[in-house]
Structures are given as C-alpha cells and as structure tokens.
Amino acid sequence: MTDAEPAHLRRSLGLVPLIVFGLSYMAVATVFTTYGIVNQLTDGHLALSYVVALIVMLFTASSYGAMVRKFPVAGSAYTYTQQSFGGVAGFLTGWILMLDYLFIPMINFMILGLYMGTQFPSVPTWVFMLTCLLAVLLFNVLGIKLVNRVNITIIAVTIAVITVFAFLAIKTAVADPNAPGLIDPFIPGAEGFSPVLTGAAVLALSFLGFDAVSTLSEEAKDPRKNIPLAIMLTTLIGGGVFIVISWLGARAFYLDDWSTASEDLLNAPGVVLAEHVGGQVLVTAFLVMVVIGCFGSGLAGQVAVSRIIYAMGRDGILPKPFAHIWARYGTPVVAAVTVSIFALSSMFLSLDQAAFMISFGALGAFSMVNLSVIKVYLFPKGERRPAGAWPIIRYGLVPLIGLVLTIWLWTSLEPLTWAVGGVWLLLGVAILVAKTHFFRRPVPTLDFSEDPSTEAIDAMADEVPFDGPGGSGTAGRTAPTPPVG
Numbered sequence: 070m071t072d073a074e075p076a077h078l079r080r081s082l083g084l085v086p087l088i089v090f091g092l093s094y095m096a097v098a099t100v101f102t103t104y105g106i107v108n109q110l111t112d113g114h115l116a117l118s119y120v121v122a123l124i125v126m127l128f129t130a131s132s133y134g135a136m137v138r139k140f141p142v143a144g145s146a147y148t149y150t151q152q153s154f155g156g157v158a159g160f161l162t163g164w165i166l167m168l169d170y171l172f173i174p175m176i177n178f179m180i181l182g183l184y185m186g187t188q189f190p191s192v193p194t195w196v197f198m199l200t201c202l203l204a205v206l207l208f209n210v211l212g213i214k215l216v217n218r219v220n221i222t223i224i225a226v227t228i229a230v231i232t233v234f235a236f237l238a239i240k241t242a243v244a245d246p247n248a249p250g251l252i253d254p255f256i257p258g259a260e261g262f263s264p265v266l267t268g269a270a271v272l273a274l275s276f277l278g279f280d281a282v283s284t285l286s287e288e289a290k291d292p293r294k295n296i297p298l299a300i301m302l303t304t305l306i307g308g309g310v311f312i313v314i315s316w317l318g319a320r321a322f323y324l325d326d327w328s329t330a331s332e333d334l335l336n337a338p339g340v341v342l343a344e345h346v347g348g349q350v351l352v353t354a355f356l357v358m359v360v361i362g363c364f365g366s367g368l369a370g371q372v373a374v375s376r377i378i379y380a381m382g383r384d385g386i387l388p389k390p391f392a393h394i395w396a397r398y399g400t401p402v403v404a405a406v407t408v409s410i411f412a413l414s415s416m417f418l419s420l421d422q423a424a425f426m427i428s429f430g431a432l433g434a435f436s437m438v439n440l441s442v443i444k445v446y447l448f449p450k451g452e453r454r455p456a457g458a459w460p461i462i463r464y465g466l467v468p469l470i471g472l473v474l475t476i477w478l479w480t481s482l483e484p485l486t487w488a489v490g491g492v493w494l495l496l497g498v499a500i501l502v503a504k505t506h507f508f509r510r511p512v513p514t515l516d517f518s519e520d521p522s523t524e525a526i527d528a529m530a531d532e533v534p535f536d537g538p539g540g541s542g543t544a545g546r547t548a549p550t551p552p553v554g
Contacts, residue, residue: 072155082295084298090369093366094370100315101342105330111327112256113319113321113324118269118271118272119228121478122273122275126273126276128474129435130301133149133280133283134298137286137292140291145280146435147163147168147377149441152160153444165429168430169427169430170370172426172427172430174205174408174412175203175366175415178412179423181364195416205368209405223361223362224365226361226362227362238317238318241322242320245321254316255316266477266478266481267482270428270432270481272311275307275480277431284373374404379392379401440468443464446460465467
C-alpha cells in the first residue's frame, strides 16, 4: 500500500462464517481445558459455574451488539470505550483486553503441548508448541478467507467427536448405579455459591468467542446486522454446549473429593475422561480433536488480537508500523508477528496461570463495554436523550445488570491474579504517560461522528491531533474533508 492510501480490511464474511469464527475461537472443546481446574475449585460443580457464566455473558453480549451498531469497526472493547469515554479510558481498556487476547493463542499452544506430551513423552512439549505457533502465524498472514475454511473443518471434526463422547458418557452414567443424580451437578455444595462464582470467573475465558466476533467488524458484510446477531448466537450455542458436556462429564466421571485429583486429570482431563467412557479408540479421536481445536482456537485468537493491535496502531496509540497492511493478502502482518513473539512465553508458564490472566483481562473489558452502552445511548454527546421506557430498559437496565454481574465475577478471581493484572495495568499507564508527555499532549482517538456509514469508516486514516486545551486526538478521513471535533 502507498502512503496516500488509507489502511482498511476487506469485507468478505457473512453471518455463518462469523458464527463459525466465534465458535472456533471459543473452541467448544475448551470445556475440557478448564475441566479439572474449575472442578477442583468448585468441588465438582463445573456445570453450575457454566450456567452462571452464561447468564452473565448474555447480558454482556447484548452490550457488545449494541456497540457494534454504533461503531462497526475493528478494535472491539478498545474502540467502544474510546468512543464513549475518550482516549485514556480507551487505551487502558484496550491494554487490559490485550492481556487476555495475547494469552488466548498461548494457552492453546500450551494445551496442545500437554496433550501431545501424554502420547509422546519422549518429545519435549515445546516442540509441539512451536510447530503450532509457526503454522498459526502462516495461516493468519495468508488471509481471513483461508482462516474461515480452516475453521469450518475444525468445527465439523469437533462436533463429531463431542457427539460420540456425549453418547458414550450417557451410556456410562446409565450403567453406573452410583452416578450423581440428573440435577446434582447444578446444586451448590456445602460451601455455597462462593466457589461456584470463582469457577464462573475463570470460565469467562471460554466465552471470548463473542468478543472475537466483534473484532471482525471491518471484514463483515452488513456489520450492523450480522455482527450483533453472530455475537448472541455464538454465546448461546457455545454456552449450551459447555453446560451439556460438563453435565455429562459430571455424571459419567466423578470424584468424592476433587482436591485429590491427579496431575493428569488437572492438566489433560480430556484424555482421562475419554479413556474412562470410550477406551483408547476415543482417546485417539479426542487427541485429534484437541490438536485441530487448539490450532483453530489459537488461529482465531491470533486473528482477533492482531486486529486490536492493528486498530491501536492505526490510531497512533501504538507505533504506526503495527497498522501496516500487507497489500497482497489484506492482513495486518506486523501485528500478527508481534503476537507470535509474545506467545513464545507459553513455554515457561503454567496452564492455570494463563487461564486466570485471560479471565482478568476479559472481565475488565466486559465491564467497560457495559458502561459504554449506557454512556453512548442514554447520554449521547450533542444529541437528544432517547425518550420512552424501552431505551431505558435496553440501554440502561440491561447493561447495568451486565456490569454488576461482571464485576461480581471479576472480584471473585484470586488475589494473585489481581496483583499480576494490576502490574499489567500500571505498565499501560506508564506507556500512556510517555506517549502523551505526562498528558500534555492529547491521546489520539477515532472520530466517527461525521459519517457513520461503513464506507466512511473504511476510509478512516492517520491520526490528526486536535489543538487546544482539553482536546483529544482523532483519526480523520483523508482530504478534502477535514476531521470533525
């Protein structure tokens, strides 16, 4: 691309590919990823934690849909907060959001390495991780259409294996007179709802697929219609699968005391469950599903975070090279390579550390998106507040409930997670202070008030800072139309 041409992504995705992308990012088989960790936290009440998490996520998914209708562009929660509360809040939200997006590809590489290590113990796990990482980078650079074709294959294989697992799990539970009752997995234990909430907070990472869908707004056809619908359907379908599979697993394989769970059950629970209900044949099929599922989720994760980094580079918050688009494939190649380099740290972290940090970043961003709906729709700048009861309910009460529930889960995370997350946030503040010379310079932001059409959004280009005290930067369109303050 030449300097005179604005950076933009290609619109090529309809409703079905968007849903497939979201489900692939979710990796419906991810229920086995945190199966051991959350069952240990909740003493076997994983299914109930998923129900709580789904309820919270539906409110937040509704808020994402509302914001996409206003700002159908790449950037997700970063863009929505930026447009609602300004550049400082936008940057810090994007910075927190990057925490979970950077860890998503990483955790998939870790899971793949752990599962492959159970079958090939003589091969170092980092070999499997690095191979997957390089393959994901290659597919990401080659373009979103290729990513979509890969995702369709992955979803098909995953559905097939999970269907077989469900059938065998039902058969195992029916044949076992000591299996828990039908509703037992949904009844809190002796410690009440507190462990369930902690588990639900961790499971927030399972629902990041709907947030990932919003990052493709600039590559979607009719984004104001298709993106919100894809967000809700991805959340409902994925959440339903999580609840059913965790319920079946609780009935087919259970422990009296999850604190005594083995390392294999915590790190590679899918292999243990598959062997218990279906023997070595199902273990083999499960490993195939895990490998391609981790590849697909890691691929979708890298696609999503590279779009966020691209958007922040385009705004001038991050260095401009991050907004570079490879003209041949229409992909943000510099951002993609950066994510891959960060993902190399998967070779040094543990699975539970990565899972907790993903949830911290996700819940922080979800909170700001809920707040943004209230600000944009009920307190629009320079516009009349909408009249009637429906706007108050849809854009006030619903996101407020989502905000309260999200903060409830957020504060249920372990103290160490908050400590690490706080350090990450302080690092973001330091970058922001340096970028703005102690806030003496404006924070660059995008401005969409001039023309809300997707065509105008596609034409957004380089940062043009405003002058004057209290001003904020903007990314306006190229001449002859000047940016609007």
